[in-house]
Amino acid sequence: MTAGSEQPVTDLPVPLFDISRQHQELDAEIRAAMDRVCRSGRFVLGPDCTELENKLAAYTDARHAIACASGSDALLLAMMALDVGAGDEVLLPSYTFFATASAVTRLGGVPVFVDIEPETCNIDPARLAAKITDRTKAILPVHLYGQCADMGAIGEIAGRHGIPVVEDACQAIGARYHGRAAGSLADMGCFSFYPTKNLGAYGDGGLLTTNDDIVADKLRLLRAHGMQPRYYHQLIGINSRLDTLQAAVLNVKLPHLDRWTTARQERAARYDAWFATAGLGEHISLPVEHSQRRHVWNQYVVRVAAGRRDELRKHLADRKIGTEIYYPVPLHRQECFQYLGYGEGSLPETERAARETLALPIFPELTADEQRTVVDAIAAYFGVAAASPRRAA
Numbered sequence: 001m002t003a004g005s006e007q008p009v010t011d012l013p014v015p016l017f018d019i020s021r022q023h024q025e026l027d028a029e030i031r032a033a034m035d036r037v038c039r040s041g042r043f044v045l046g047p048d049c050t051e052l053e054n055k056l057a058a059y060t061d062a063r064h065a066i067a068c069a070s071g072s073d074a075l076l077l078a079m080m081a082l083d084v085g086a087g088d089e090v091l092l093p094s095y096t097f098f099a100t101a102s103a104v105t106r107l108g109g110v111p112v113f114v115d116i117e118p119e120t121c122n123i124d125p126a127r128l129a130a131k132i133t134d135r136t137k138a139i140l141p142v143h144l145y146g147q148c149a150d151m152g153a154i155g156e157i158a159g160r161h162g163i164p165v166v167e168d169a170c171q172a173i174g175a176r177y178h179g180r181a182a183g184s185l186a187d188m189g190c191f192s193f194y195p196t197k198n199l200g201a202y203g204d205g206g207l208l209t210t211n212d213d214i215v216a217d218k219l220r221l222l223r224a225h226g227m228q229p230r231y232y233h234q235l236i237g238i239n240s241r242l243d244t245l246q247a248a249v250l251n252v253k254l255p256h257l258d259r260w261t262t263a264r265q266e267r268a269a270r271y272d273a274w275f276a277t278a279g280l281g282e283h284i285s286l287p288v289e290h291s292q293r294r295h296v297w298n299q300y301v302v303r304v305a306a307g308r309r310d311e312l313r314k315h316l317a318d319r320k321i322g323t324e325i326y327y328p329v330p331l332h333r334q335e336c337f338q339y340l341g342y343g344e345g346s347l348p349e350t351e352r353a354a355r356e357t358l359a360l361p362i363f364p365e366l367t368a369d370e371q372r373t374v375v376d377a378i379a380a381y382f383g384v385a386a387a388s389p390r391r392a393a
Helices: 021-042 047-059 071-081 098-105 151-161 215-221 244-278 309-318 335-339 349-354 368-384
Strands: 062-066 089-093 110-114 134-139 166-169 188-192 206-210 302-304 355-361
Touching: 021 047, 021 244, 021 335, 047 062, 047 206, 047 244, 047 335, 062 071, 062 215, 062 302, 089 098, 098 302, 110 335, 134 151, 134 215, 206 215, 206 244, 215 355, 244 302, 244 335, 302 309, 309 355, 309 368, 349 355
Parallel strands: 089 110, 089 134, 166 188
Antiparallel strands: 062 206, 188 206, 302 355
16 A cells, blocks of 8 residues: 555544533533523532532642633732742743733743753753753643653752742643652643543633742732722732633532543553554654653654655644644744844754644543544555454454
8 A cells, every 4th residue: 555545444533622521421410510500590610610629739730729710810810929920930832822921921021942852842951051040930841732841850950959849730730740740840830621621611711839928828819909908909910710600510520530540641641552562663753751651642743754744733633633733833932022133944853843743632531433433534544454453442
């Protein structure tokens, strides 16, 4: 069979993500929780929000959890709590979602982009120290795709220079680094409950974690216009209060999170095994999970060699197999950040990842037959024999 073969193994469509399967299982319980909120009339920062904060503080091994309106706001609030302002530099990866950098620039700060490790796509600690200046206000690593950045090395560098660290854990709830939970590895942690996250709401929602009592109090003020008591403003904050309806949904979902994480891990392992058996190593590189890190697989991202990523993606789309590119244009090459002066080639590993990475379907309810369809379609494209088992696993 030749590359680009038009002979699909099966015509089974495979979505990148199907949230409806999860919601069907919990529909009655979620509707009951939302009805209870509607009857209470307490729609913003109601009792369900406090319950969620308490549960997620325990889940993330943090002393405090502060709910807010979105993961983007969580990042912004963290920068506000550190008093990031005009000219302050924050070190972060370019290979991440826009919100990581916009949280800095909205306050007048300067994002300083650091290249990534090729095998994890997380910020490379070996490149951090050279970027530190007397204007460095914070370090903002991202736990991309569900695996923690090398927080030991990052923390050592930050501690040596007296620089605070904030975790962008928006893709990594439940992830661990040497047994410690994401969100408890730095001065603050930021989480997102966007519907496609491992713990997703029915809309936007976010959370910050910290072990610092003073920082926690400041974050609570900042998310509500700096107001305490009502109509008395100690700080200039923003309006970023979590809707109680979203908290009610998340309280229903949270007890299932570890089961869903295990299901994601099982599906990632199945991909690993079937791709290895197919002998596709010269064509695609599989994601790397480091030892002593609990990967929660928000995404399963492969690399496609020799500039064939986009052609393979079209091949899969023609067979109704969902994929995504996270991220096709790294932040340092975005039009809005051209004023920072990063030219092409300035972050080589970041730019290579943008050319090569491709996210494949992974979610807890993804079936073995659907995964088989994905593996066989990729094998067909590269002209190798399909190697996944013929019967459902």
